[in-house]
Amino acid sequence: MLFDTIWGLFSSDLAIDLGTANTLMIKKGHGIVLREPSVVAIHSENKQVLAVGSEAKKMLGRTPGNIVATRPMKDGVIANFEVCEAMIRYFIQKVHHRRTMVRPRVVIAVPSGITQVEKRAVRDASISAGVREVFLVEEPMAAAIGVELPISEASGNMILDIGGGTTEVAVISLSGVVYSRSVRVAGDEMDEAILSYIKRKYNLLIGERTAERIKMTIGSAFPLEKEQTMEIKGRDLMTGIPKTLVINDTEIREALSEPISAVVETVKIALERTPPELAADIVDKGIILAGGGSMLQGLDSLLRSETSLPIILAEDPLSAVVMGAGKALENLALLRKVSI
Numbered sequence: 007m008l009f010d011t012i013w014g015l016f017s018s019d020l021a022i023d024l025g026t027a028n029t030l031m032i033k034k035g036h037g038i039v040l041r042e043p044s045v046v047a048i049h050s051e052n053k054q055v056l057a058v059g060s061e062a063k064k065m066l067g068r069t070p071g072n073i074v075a076t077r078p079m080k081d082g083v084i085a086n087f088e089v090c091e092a093m094i095r096y097f098i099q100k101v102h103h104r105r106t107m108v109r110p111r112v113v114i115a116v117p118s119g120i121t122q123v124e125k126r127a128v129r130d131a132s133i134s135a136g137v138r139e140v141f142l143v144e145e146p147m148a149a150a151i152g153v154e155l156p157i158s159e160a161s162g163n164m165i166l167d168i169g170g171g172t173t174e175v176a177v178i179s180l181s182g183v184v185y186s187r188s189v190r191v192a193g194d195e196m197d198e199a200i201l202s203y204i205k206r207k208y209n210l211l212i213g214e215r216t217a218e219r220i221k222m223t224i225g226s227a228f229p230l231e232k233e234q235t236m237e238i239k240g241r242d243l244m245t246g247i248p249k250t251l252v253i254n255d256t257e258i259r260e261a262l263s264e265p266i267s268a269v270v271e272t273v274k275i276a277l278e279r280t281p282p283e284l285a286a287d288i289v290d291k292g293i294i295l296a297g298g299g300s301m302l303q304g305l306d307s308l309l310r311s312e313t314s315l316p317i318i319l320a321e322d323p324l325s326a327v328v329m330g331a332g333k334a335l336e337n338l339a340l341l342r343k344v345s346i
């Protein structure tokens with residue numbers, strides 16, 4: 007025990023949630039050491055990395071011609087291999103205070119719907135970023151461990167993780183995923199839905215970051231008690247001139263209706279396909295929500311009214327996956343059971 011603690015202090019091993027929107031890292035024995043947007047700014051000609059993480063996110067949509075701020079992950083998987091590798095390398099060096107000799111072992115959470123090719127890409131990008139050994143854990147399993155569900159018991163647990171790129175629902179029992187379903191509709195699609203709604207209705211072009219801010223501020227999935235409004239700025243497509251207007255929560259709820267119904271549908275299908283004994287457990291225990299997208303106002307109320315089941319929002323939805331991956335990193339027996 008003491009040895010483990012001391013070893014933990016020197017170890018460079020990491021648990022990583024390589025998300026479409028955010029990357030989080032836990033260093034063994036140190037807890038969460040990194041929480042940054044998965045964004046990289048690169049020079050378009052010499053391909054030099056100019057900024058990574060929150061610095062780069064500020065640049066999204068605001069770069070001059072020779073700088074591109076990109077998101078290397080899309081729909082939960084690697085969309086741009088080189089940029090993703092550069093990002094992982096940068097983050098690993100950052101948490102190890104730029105000591106160059108570290109070759110950590112890492113546990114990485116990946117979407118449950120991921121293909122062999124996509125798995126290979128995550129492994130290869132990590133290895134070329136300097137990682138010694140890679141263990142992959144399915145995101146819903148990591149999230150379930152992260153929120154401390156009794157995953158090893160012979161009893162059904164349902165977890166719904168709504169991230170930036172993917173929504174995943176899984177039923178877990180006896181340390182295994184009994185059923186899982188992953189759809190590539192999550193926070194990003196919600197932002198796009200808001201963006202195109204405002205373009206359609208007001209002929210106003212807003213940026214991705216503005217769309218995300220609208221979603222987080224007045225976005226909702228269920229009617230709110232009190233009307234919420236927000237002033238937004240964009241470019242009028244008729245005149246070409248910047249313009250300000252005020253929108254309300256009802257409009258944004260309408261804008262979000264499509265991606266939200268896709269999420270609800272995913273949950274309903276999962277419930278239909280869950281074996282009866284496990285479904286009975288879920289009636290008692292309900293569905294646990296994790297991931298940043300689950301923080302949308304009223305999403306829990308909507309799911310409660312659509313399924314009549316108890317809906318429990320994780321205490322820290324953004325950290326659930328990395329917390330679970332971190333627990334697997336600390337517990338070899340658990341890691342052996344849950345890694346894929």
Ligand SMILES: Nc1ncnc2c1ncn2[C@@H]1O[C@H](COP(=O)(O)OP(=O)(O)OP(=O)(O)O)[C@@H](O)[C@H]1O
Nearest residue numbers: 025026027028169170171172193297298299301302
């Ligand atoms: N308060 C909020 N209301 C609505 N959405 C939110 C809120 N806070 C964060 N989000 C959304 O959560 C998403 C990010 O969540 P998270 O960090 O769990 O995703 P990720 O793990 O990076 O993505 P994925 O798991 O799909 O790869 C973003 O789309 C963000 O806009």
Ligand SMILES: [Mg+2]
Nearest residue numbers: 025169297327
């Ligand atoms: Mg995630």
